[in-house]
Amino acid sequence: MEGKRITRKRLSDYARYLHQAERSPGTIENYLRHAEAFACWLDHRPVTKELASRWKEHLLKEGYAPVFINAMLAAINGLFSFLGWEGYKVKFLKIQRKTFREPARELTRPEYNRLLKAAQSQGRERLALLMEALCSTGIRVGEVKYLTVEAARAGRADIRMKGKFRTILLSGRLCMKLLKYAKKQKTESGEIFITRNGKSLSRRQIWEELKRLCADAKVKSSKVFPHNFRHLFAATYYRAYKDIVKLADVLGHCSIETTRIYLAASGTEHVRQWNEALAYLFAAPEEMTAQLAKEQLLKLLHEKKS
Numbered sequence: 001m002e003g004k005r006i007t008r009k010r011l012s013d014y015a016r017y018l019h020q021a022e023r024s025p026g027t028i029e030n031y032l033r034h035a036e037a038f039a040c041w042l043d044h045r046p047v048t049k050e051l052a053s054r055w056k057e058h059l060l061k062e063g064y065a066p067v068f069i070n071a072m073l074a075a076i077n078g079l080f081s082f083l084g085w086e087g088y089k090v091k092f093l094k095i096q097r098k099t100f101r102e103p104a105r106e107l108t109r110p111e112y113n114r115l116l117k118a119a120q121s122q123g124r125e126r127l128a129l130l131m132e133a134l135c136s137t138g139i140r141v142g143e144v145k146y147l148t149v150e151a152a153r154a155g156r157a158d159i160r161m162k163g164k165f166r167t168i169l170l171s172g173r174l175c176m177k178l179l180k181y182a183k184k185q186k187t188e189s190g191e192i193f194i195t196r197n198g199k200s201l202s203r204r205q206i207w208e209e210l211k212r213l214c215a216d217a218k219v220k221s222s223k224v225f226p227h228n229f230r231h232l233f234a235a236t237y238y239r240a241y242k243d244i245v246k247l248a249d250v251l252g253h254c255s256i257e258t259t260r261i262y263l264a265a266s267g268t269e270h271v272r273q274w275n276e277a278l279a280y281l282f283a284a285p286e287e288m289t290a291q292l293a294k295e296q297l298l299k300l301l302h303e304k305k306s
Helices: 008-020 025-042 049-061 066-083 109-121 125-137 141-146 149-154 172-184 203-211 226-241 244-251 256-262 267-281 285-305
Strands: 156-161 164-169
Touching: 008 025, 008 066, 025 049, 025 066, 025 141, 025 203, 049 066, 109 125, 109 226, 125 141, 125 172, 125 203, 125 226, 141 156, 141 203, 149 156, 149 172, 164 244, 203 226, 226 244, 226 256, 244 256
Parallel strands: none
Antiparallel strands: 156 164
């Protein structure tokens, strides 16, 4: 008997279930990979509540990031729910929300420009245009397939992802570039970013192509991954419009709390703000008065300029 064992058949059935639930290709790929990693760690042992908890402890000892551990736990908890093994679910790690992003992970505008320049100098036109499209629309890498010839002609892309629909407006400049590239590749309709065989670019392929730019662009590889272009778009959009509700709609977020994660200040900015706050709190009375006067003057100048 199979008992409470993770078999190849059960994983196949789980994959079919995820497809029927209209999970994104990236989510399905990650869930199956994490479930297989858990099955490999079990080494043919039947699943028990104790072993499932020990898997979490094992991941912690191996030094995996808490966010990544929770992603792995979400995968096996989803598998347990599908199989009806509700009593085997593992509690997630409690993670306090950070108020700033780690500098080692934050992609800046100058770094993006260097990546763009590196791709262009290497003659990688498709990759350069793809980066520009990701950074100017904020779409997920799994939504690149919606950038079609028809969308470029209409100036808008209708995206259907995770059971939700939203429309992304494309700038005239981007549309011109997309159509020019499509014409050059003799693509008359459908997806613009495709392989030589006419297939959609995979998440892994895009990730690998981006990593190859790091050395020439002099950008740390830890900062270069598709989703970071979405973060850069969100930060740039918010600085320009200061409208988090509209930004949430553009990014396709159901909750503004999710959008707030994208707007966390950089580590350097966080330290600057913190130092200013401390200086203000512990300033002498006469210094506070001078500081308040300065703030009022700056406010008036800003209002006058506006």
